[in-house]
Each structure stands twice: as C-alpha cells, then as structure tokens.
Amino acid sequence: xxxxxxxxxxxxxxxxxxxxxxxxxxxxxxxxxxxxxxxxxxxxxxxxxxxxxxxxxxxxxxxxxxxxxxxxxxxxxxxxxxxxxxxxxxxxxxxxxxxxxxxxxxxxxxxxxxxxxxxxxxxxxxxxxxxxxxxxxxxxxxxxxxxxxxxxxxxxxxxxxxxxxxxxxxxxxxxxxxxxxxxxxxxxxxxxxxxxxxxxxxxxxxxxxxxxxxxxxxxxxxxxxxxxxxxxxxxxxxxxxxxxxxxxxxxxxxxxxxxxxxxxxxxxxxxxxxxxxxxxxxxxxxxxxxxxxxxxxxxxxxxxxxxxxxxxxxxxxxxxxxxxxxxxxxxxxxxxxxxxxxxxxxxxxxxxxxxxxxxxxxxxxxxxxxxxxxxxxxxxxxxxxxxxxxxxxxxxxxxxxxxxxxxxxxxxxxxxxxxxxxxxxxxxxxxxxxxxxxxxxxxxxxxxxxxxxxxxxxx
Amino acid sequence: xxxxxxxxxxxxxxxxxxxxxxxxxxxxxxxxxxxxxxxxxxxxxxxxxxxxxxxxxxxxxxxxxxxxxxxxxxxxxxxxxxxxxxxxxxxxxxxxxxxxxxxxxxxxxxxxxxxxxxxxxxxxxxxxxxxxxxxxxxxxxxxxxxxxxxxxxxxxxxxxxxxxxxxxxxxxxxxxxxxxxxxxxxxxxxxxxxxxxxxxxxxxxxxxxxxxxxxxxxxxxxxxxxxxxxxxxxxxxxxxxxxxxxxxxxxxxxxxxxxxxxxxxxxxxxxxxxxxxxxxxxxxxxxxxxxxxxxxxxxxxxxxxxxxxxxxxxxxxxxxxxxxxxxxxxxxxxxxxxxxxxxxxxxxxxxxxxxxxxxxxxxxxxxxxxxxxxxxxxxxxxxxxxxxxxxxxxxxxxxxxxxxxxxxxxxxxxxxxxxxxxxxxxxxxxxxxxxxxxxxxxxxxxxxxxxxxxxxxxx
Numbered sequence: 001x002x003x004x005x006x007x008x009x010x011x012x013x014x015x016x017x018x019x020x021x022x023x024x025x026x027x028x029x030x031x032x033x034x035x036x037x038x039x040x041x042x043x044x045x046x047x048x049x050x051x052x053x054x055x056x057x058x059x060x061x062x063x064x065x066x067x068x069x070x071x072x073x074x075x076x077x078x079x080x081x082x083x084x085x086x087x088x089x090x091x092x093x094x095x096x097x098x099x100x101x102x103x104x105x106x107x108x109x110x111x112x113x114x115x116x117x118x119x120x121x122x123x124x125x126x127x128x129x130x131x132x133x134x135x136x137x138x139x140x141x142x143x144x145x146x147x148x149x150x151x152x153x154x155x156x157x158x159x160x161x162x163x164x165x166x167x168x169x170x171x172x173x174x175x176x177x178x179x180x181x182x183x184x185x186x187x188x189x190x191x192x193x194x195x196x197x198x199x200x201x202x203x204x205x206x207x208x209x210x211x212x213x214x215x216x217x218x219x220x221x222x223x224x225x226x227x228x229x230x231x232x233x234x235x236x237x238x239x240x241x242x243x244x245x246x247x248x249x250x251x252x253x254x255x256x257x258x259x260x261x262x263x264x265x266x267x268x269x270x271x272x273x274x275x276x277x278x279x280x281x282x283x284x285x286x287x288x289x290x291x292x293x294x295x296x297x298x299x300x301x302x303x304x305x306x307x308x309x310x311x312x313x314x315x316x317x318x319x320x321x322x323x324x325x326x327x328x329x330x331x332x333x334x335x336x337x338x339x340x341x342x343x344x345x346x347x348x349x350x351x352x353x354x355x356x357x358x359x360x361x362x363x364x365x366x367x368x369x370x371x372x373x374x375x376x377x378x379x380x381x382x383x384x385x386x387x388x389x390x391x392x393x394x395x396x397x398x399x400x401x402x403x404x405x406x407x408x409x410x411x412x413x414x415x416x417x418x419x420x421x422x423x424x425x426x427x428x429x430x431x432x433x434x435x436x437x438x439x440x441x442x443x444x445x446x447x448x449x450x451x452x453x454x455x456x457x458x459x
Numbered sequence: 460x461x462x463x464x465x466x467x468x469x470x471x472x473x474x475x476x477x478x479x480x481x482x483x484x485x486x487x488x489x490x491x492x493x494x495x496x497x498x499x500x501x502x503x504x505x506x507x508x509x510x511x512x513x514x515x516x517x518x519x520x521x522x523x524x525x526x527x528x529x530x531x532x533x534x535x536x537x538x539x540x541x542x543x544x545x546x547x548x549x550x551x552x553x554x555x556x557x558x559x560x561x562x563x564x565x566x567x568x569x570x571x572x573x574x575x576x577x578x579x580x581x582x583x584x585x586x587x588x589x590x591x592x593x594x595x596x597x598x599x600x601x602x603x604x605x606x607x608x609x610x611x612x613x614x615x616x617x618x619x620x621x622x623x624x625x626x627x628x629x630x631x632x633x634x635x636x637x638x639x640x641x642x643x644x645x646x647x648x649x650x651x652x653x654x655x656x657x658x659x660x661x662x663x664x665x666x667x668x669x670x671x672x673x674x675x676x677x678x679x680x681x682x683x684x685x686x687x688x689x690x691x692x693x694x695x696x697x698x699x700x701x702x703x704x705x706x707x708x709x710x711x712x713x714x715x716x717x718x719x720x721x722x723x724x725x726x727x728x729x730x731x732x733x734x735x736x737x738x739x740x741x742x743x744x745x746x747x748x749x750x751x752x753x754x755x756x757x758x759x760x761x762x763x764x765x766x767x768x769x770x771x772x773x774x775x776x777x778x779x780x781x782x783x784x785x786x787x788x789x790x791x792x793x794x795x796x797x798x799x800x801x802x803x804x805x806x807x808x809x810x811x812x813x814x815x816x817x818x819x820x821x822x823x824x825x826x827x828x829x830x831x832x833x834x835x836x837x838x839x840x841x842x843x844x845x846x847x848x849x850x851x852x853x854x855x856x857x858x859x860x861x862x863x864x865x866x867x868x869x870x871x872x873x874x875x876x877x878x879x880x881x882x883x884x885x886x887x888x889x890x891x892x893x894x895x896x897x898x899x900x901x902x903x904x905x906x907x908x909x910x911x912x913x914x915x916x917x918x
Contacts, residue, residue, distance in 0.1 A: 017889040020593050027596045032487035035494040037597045104816040104844035135479035393559040
C-alpha cells in the first residue's frame with residue numbers, strides 16, 4: 001500500500017485561489033504533523049505515480065477521471081483514490097468571477113471553495129481535529145509519513161444529492177435525528193426531527209426553504225404507518241429566519257408539500273415587526289417576511305399556533321420540550337439587542353436523555369443563564385448556538401456541564417476559516433472551540449451533522 | 460551559542476490562549492521547516508540550557524529577565540536573548556475581564572506574544588509565511604544561531620525614537636505610526652533640489668514626529684516648506700496629522716504648506732450620503748478646506764487627469780471622488796480616495812491607491828485602464844479589502860508597498876488578529892502570486908519606517 005511519504009502535491013499551473021490555498025493548507029499540515037516536506041508542483045510537469053491532485057488539473061484526463069462540476073456545486077467536493085493517485089477537488093465550476101460591481105468585502109469566490117474544504121477534510125481524517133484548536137497543545141499531532149497509508153478509506157463525497165439521499169436507521173422508541181441543512185451552499189440553518197414512541201413527530205426548525213421537500217421525504221420515510229400521512233404533533237421554531245423557519249414557510253406555500261404531512265401545532269415566538277426588520281442589530285426586511293409567513297402558518301396548514309414563553313412545557317408523544325428561554329417585549333428594548341437575541345431555546349427530553357437546542361442564542365440568553373442559574377440548562381447534549389459560532393459566554397458552558405456538544409453546521413462553518421472566504425465568522429467559532437478545549441472537552445465528545453444525520457436516543 | 464533547532468520551547472504552566480497558540484505556531488513551523496518538533500516544556504521545570512521562552516513565565520524571575528509590561532502595551536513585544544535563553548514575549552497585561560461581548564476579539568491584552576513569535580518566524584527564521592507562493596512552502600532555516608542579533612523591541616519608545624535617514628537624490632520616506640500597530644499612511648518625498656512633498660500623514664498621534672521628520676529632512680532656511688501636500692481621503696489614519704496641524708497654532712508655526720491638494724466632497728456626502736455617515740467628518744472637512752494664513756496654505760481641488768509637478772516628481776490625478784459621487788452604490792470614505800500616479804523623472808511610475816475599494820476599482824477600470832500600468836503600487840487600503848484582481852492586473856506592478864501595521868500584516872484568519880478584512884488580504888496575496896511578485900519586492904513598514912531612493916530598485 002502506498003505511503004504518504006511517497007506522495008507529492010500537484011496543482012494546476014494556473015491554479016485558482018482556492019486550489020492554491022488548499023495546497024498550502026495540505027502541505028502545512030502534512031509537514032507540521034510528519035516533518036515530511038511534501039513536494040508541491042504544477043501539472044505542466046511530468047506526472048508521477050504517487051500524486052495528491054488538488055483541484056482541477058490535467059491529471060483527470062490522464063487517470064480517466066471525471067468530476068461532475070457545475071456552478072451550483074461550489075461548496076461540494078469529492079476525495080477519490082484512482083490507482084495510486086489521490087484526487088481531492090471541489091465540484092464547482094472553476095474560474096474567478098470578474099464581478100462588476102466589485103465588492104471589496106465579499107468572500108472570495110472562484111468556484112473552487114470545495115477544493116479547500118476537501119483539503120480540510122483530508123487533514124481532519126488523517127491527523128485529527130487539532131488544526132481546529134490552535135491553542136490546544138494536547139492536540140499536537142506527530143505521525144510518521146512512512147506509516148500513513150493512502151488507501152480506499154479516502155473516499156468522501158460531499159454533495160447535496162448524497163446528503164439528501166441519506167436515510168437513517170429507523171429506531172424504536174423516542175429518537176432525535178439532527179438533519180444536515182443542504183438547501184444552500186452555505187447552509188445557514190438547522191433542523192431536527194424527533195420521532196416519538198407512538199410514531200408521531202416533532203420538527204425543530206426544518207432548515208431553509210429548499211430543504212422543505214427533504215424534510216417531507218424524511219418524515220414519510222420515518223413514518224411507520226404508510227397508510228397515513230406523517231403527523232407532526234409539534235413544529236417548533238427557534239427564530240423566524242430563512243434557515244430556521246424557511247422550510248415551514250415553503251411547505252405553507254406549496255400545495256403539494258402541504259398535502260404530504262399533517263401538522264397539529266406550531267410553537268413559536270415573534271417580536272414586533274419593527275424589531276425583525278429594523279430595530280435590532282442585523283435586522284432585515286426579509287426577516288419581516290419570515291415573521292409574517294410564520295404567523296400565516298396556522299391558516300395555511302390548518303393547525304394551532306401557540307406562542308411560547310419561558311417555562312412552558314410542550315408534549316409531543318413521549319417527548320417533552322421545555323422552553324428554557326423565550327424573548328419578551330423587554331428583549332426588544334434591551335440596549336444593543338441583536339436579532340439572534342430573539343431566539344427561543346428549547347430543551348428536549350426523551351429516552352432518558354436531554355438535549356438543549358440553543359438555536360442562535362446570544363448574549364441575552366447568556367446573561368439569563370448566568371443570572372437565573374444554569375441548572376435548567378443541564379443536559380446530555382448541548383447543540384451549540386449559531387452553528388458553533390458562539391454567542392454564549394464561557395462561564396455558561398462551564399456551568400452547564402453538558403456531556404456532549406453538537407455542531408449543526410456545514411463544512412464552511414465547521415472549518416471556520418474566514419480568510420478562505422468561508423462564511424464562518426472565524427473568530428467566534430474559534431472562541432467557542434477554545435472554551436470547549438479549556439473546559440477539557442475532548443474531541444470525542446464533540447459531534448457534528450456536517451456530513452450526515454446524527455441520531456440520539458434509543459441507543 | 461546554539462542553533463534554533465537545538466532549543467526547547469518553554470511556556471507557563473498557566474499559559475494563556477495567545478501564549479499557547481503562539482507556542483503551537485512556533486512548534487509547527489520549526490517542524491515544518493526543519494523536520495523535527497522542538498520539545499515543549501513548562502516553566503515549573505528546571506531551566507535547561509537552550510530555551511525559547513514564550514510569553515510571561517517563571518523563567519523571568521528564575522533568570523533575572525525583566526520586562527516592562529502594562530495593559531496599554533498589548534500590541535508591543537520584545538525578543539531578547541538573555542544568556543542562552545531567548546525570551547519572546549508581548550509586553551501587555553491581561554486586563555480585568557470585561558462584560559461578555561460575543562463580538563469581542565480574542566486579543567485578551569497579550570496579542571503581543573503572538574506578534575513576537577511571528578516576528579521570530581519571519582525575521583529570524585526567514586520563513587515567508589505571510590506572503591508566499593505555494594511552491595515556496597518551506598522557506599527559512601532552523602540552523603540560524605540564536606544570539607543578541609535576534610534582539611528586537613517593538614514598542615512605543617522604539618517607534619518614537621526612529622528618524623528618517625537622509626540620503627542624496629530623490630527619496631521617499633514611508634512612515635509607520637509611532638503608536639504600536641495602529642497603522643495609517645504618511646509618506647514624505649524629497650526632490651533632488653530638496654523640496655518636500657507629502658501624501659496624507661497618518662493618525663493625530665504622529666503629528667509631533669511627522670513635524671520632526673520634516674524638520675530633519677528640510678535643507679532650506681527657516682521652517683520646512685511642503686511644496687505639495689496630497690490628501691487621499693477622509694479617514695483619521697490619513698487626515699489625522701494634517702488636521703492636527705491645522706487645528707493647533709503651535710504646529711502651524713512649525714511649517715509652511717504651499718499647496719494642499721485634495722478632492723473633498725460636500726458636507727452632505729460625509730454627513731448623509733456615504734455608507735459611514737459622520738458629522739465629525741464634516742467638521743474635519745471644514746478645517747482642511749480652510750486656508751490658514753500662518754501655514755501659508757492654498758487649497759487646491761484636484762481634477763482627474765491633472766498633473767502636479769514638483770521638480771522631477773510628476774503626480775498625475777488618476778481618479779477623484781467627484782468621479783464616483785453620483786455612483787448608485789453607496790460610496791464609503793475609502794472609495795472617496797484620490798488616486799495619484801507618480802512619475803519619477805520618467806524613470807519609474809508609482810501608483811498610490813490610498814484606501815481605494817470596489818467603487819474606485821470599477822471606475823478606474825472603466826475609464827482609465829490605459830493609465831493604470833505602474834512599476835510600483837502602494838497596496839490599497841493597507842493591503843486588506845481593496846481593489847480587484849482585474850485592477851491589479853491592469854496596474855501590473857513589480858513592487859508592492861504596504862503601509863501596514865502588525866495586525867494587518869499578520870492577519871490570521873479565525874483568530875481575530877484582524878477579522879473583517881481577512882478575505883481581502885488573502886485575495887491580495889493571491890493577486891500578487893498570480894502576478895509573480897517576488898518576496899524581495901514586497902515592502903512593509905510594519906516594523907519601522909522605510910527609506911527608498913527613487914527610483915526604487917526592482918529586484
């Protein structure tokens with residue numbers, strides 16, 4: 001079996017920014033972990049047998065490899081071993097977009113972001129997650145490049161079709177499925193389906209509008225009684241915003257989707273239209289649209305609409321949701337209030353376990369936890385706020401003492417590297433990781449739905 | 460005396476986030492360049508012979524090394540060889556914890572230690588990690604000898620003590636701020652005949668130093684006479700010195716300015732129309748447009764295409780904000796930059812982009828593309844979010860000048876040395892890579908002022 005120490009990195013002669021960044025990242029991490037100064041050269045040089053091919057190059061023709069690339073696949077990627085040549089490539093259509101008007105602050109988009117994400121995946125799979133924890137000295141990795149085999153385990157495909165095509169194991173009893181949101185390349189949103197022992201469902205958020213069909217597909221798949229439509233006894237919304245209430249909005253607006261499921265009750269909280277559209281930091285006109293669409297859901301779906309308040313308990317079969325925090329009028333008038341401060345925080349209890357769903361909670365929740373006591377927030381699994389980007393103080397994590405932490409996020413967020421043009425709010429994702437690291441949370445206690453559905457409960 | 464590769468790294472048993480990440484960065488870089496990871500020990504162990512001591516540790520007491528630390532010295536650092544130990548430390552102190560702010564940076568008052576390690580890697584090891592091509596991944600050496608030659612202090616006293624070197628012939632002096640890592644832009648030219656020309660000036664804190672520089676460089680009688688003071692745009696790191704001079708009679712008495720060249724837009728632009736409306740800028744505009752008798756200044760509003768010639772220096776106005784003020788996009792103060800192209804005695808051209816951003820970039824490409832080609836370019840907006848790759852392609856410079864500071868030069872994504880501009884800096888590096896700019900033709904004033912004999916030698 002070929003070893004990493006036999007390999008070189010090859011990139012296109014006129015490589016895109018993201019391919020260059022990917023090659024640098026790979027070489028940096030391989031040499032720092034193993035001491036092997038992996039050679040890097042361009043594809044105008046003669047091919048060798050052992051090459052890590054980064055991005056789109058002439059080696060594809062040489063190895064008779066074809067990647068299905070398109071503009072819509074910019075954030076998707078594939079890692080594939082063909083013979084002894086390891087290909088890692090984004091599936092976007094490569095080429096710097098010479099955009100006018102030119103925006104100096106926009107993320108760099110050259111169609112090849114997926115190549116950078118592929119390089120991150122390779123490093124994570126090979127050397128662990130140490131690169132994500134820049135200050136954790138316990139995660140320094142030292143390995144021998146002569147002992148790292150380049151073999152069939154490097155076979156990763158991160159595409160919308162693959163994630164949408166995934167079907168989880170249908171478990172008995174009450175279960176939570178954390179669902180990757182794939183409706184957008186940059187996947188700002190989160191989604192989970194809870195299945196109660198009686199076969200009914202609760203949905204948490206649901207993701208983007210484009211995820212609506214996927215949610216319906218999954219509910220139908222998980223529904224034990226195929227003669228009946230899946231029944232969602234509770235649809236809980238954390239925030240009226242595209243990545244959270246978007247799927248519900250899309251279902252309300254699509255007769256065919258509406259026909260596929262039944263919804264008993266929608267639980268939500270909205271503040272004044274002014275708060276959503278103007279009054280808070282990052283308020284936008286479109287947030288108002290999601291707010292109003294949410295208020296329309298009862299009429300559209302023929303279901304009950306229930307505003308939630310802190311302390312409410314919602315029953316969905318044998319699953320219980322406690323409302324740990326819900327915004328109030330006071331939230332609206334708080335100084336420097338952020339739109340995410342309007343997030344509702346739920347705690348799900350099922351199958352002898354508890355999961356706190358922070359949504360996009362920020363400082364208001366953080367302050368609430370510290371001033372009202374963290375006991376209510378104690379849980380087995382803590383779903384990190386804002387996809388791990390963090391709006392919650394270190395002291396909260398310290399006092400809550402969750403056993404496991406979960407990221408509901410896409411690779412571009414999980415690999416939080418703002419400089420690559422990933423929309424990750426780099427500093428804040430690093431800060432939250434640092435909190436976990438300083439609290440002694442091991443990588444084994446951190447999970448993510450980035451690459452597939454995560455199931456909690458039953459087992 | 461020993462070589463770097465023989466050293467161990469020492470950090471405090473209670474090292475801070477920034478000290479740990481600095482240690483990890485150095486450890487990874489030494490392994491990447493030299494193939495072997497240095498041993499890492501804590502300061503609760505007995506001192507060994509060859510140690511790189513990172514951050515604040517017990518070794519300072521054990522080995523009698525004293526450093527002057529203060530909260531306000533967060534961005535300062537020192538690299539000092541004491542016997543066979545190399546102390547690499549920031550000079551800040553961790554301040555009392557402030558109220559939790561989800562958007563705060565992770566600087567924590569000790570970012571200087573990170574800067575110190577970056578300095579060691581860049582200047583002592585010679586590793587090109589800031590701007591480098593992918594084919595030059597392993598530059599630098601671990602065989603460098605560690606001795607007093609490594610000593611370097613970056614603090615306010617050092618910056619204040621700097622004075623420009625007087626040279627014969629046409630010269631350009633590229634100043635940095637006397638306040639550590641605060642940036643800004645201030646350039647003085649001296650013609651063969653001894654005339655002085657200025658672009659911008661920098662932050663107000665630099666006024667006294669800037670006047671001293673002018674006094675030192677002035678060979679004529681009486682107070683220094685600035686033949687032309689060119690102004691780029693309405694940001695304090697550019698207008699600060701001139702504004703301070705105008706508003707301080709004692710300063711006005713110390714020089715004469717024959718012509719102040721600018722294109723300041725009307726009050727409404729600065730107060731309302733720009734994307735950063737600020738009443739203060741209206742007040743500054745009024746100050747700068749005034750013709751102070753004691754200063755002898757005549758204010759001249761420049762027009763696109765105009766030439767201002769001072770001896771062998773011919774400044775052509777390539778772009779003015781008046782060209783874009785009616786642009787349907789919101790023009791921010793950076794995009795209200797005047798762009799000048801200097802022709803030095805028909806031997807070299809230097810493009811001064813000021814802080815030009817997207818609107819400028821598009822305007823110049825649409826209307827002045829044929830005039831953009833230059834031998835040297837001042838990287839727009841301190842090298843962060845600025846003009847497009849298409850614009851840099853048209854400029855096609857061989858030499859890049861950065862008026863930067865440590866937190867822009869050492870941008871490190873995800874770790875909040877300088878967050879918002881990250882993609883812009885990386886994008887700029889990619890443009891330079893694509894243009895084939897050599898490392899030795901990239902100049903930055905972030906560790907001290909630069910003196911150039913014009914024309915600049917292109918290596």
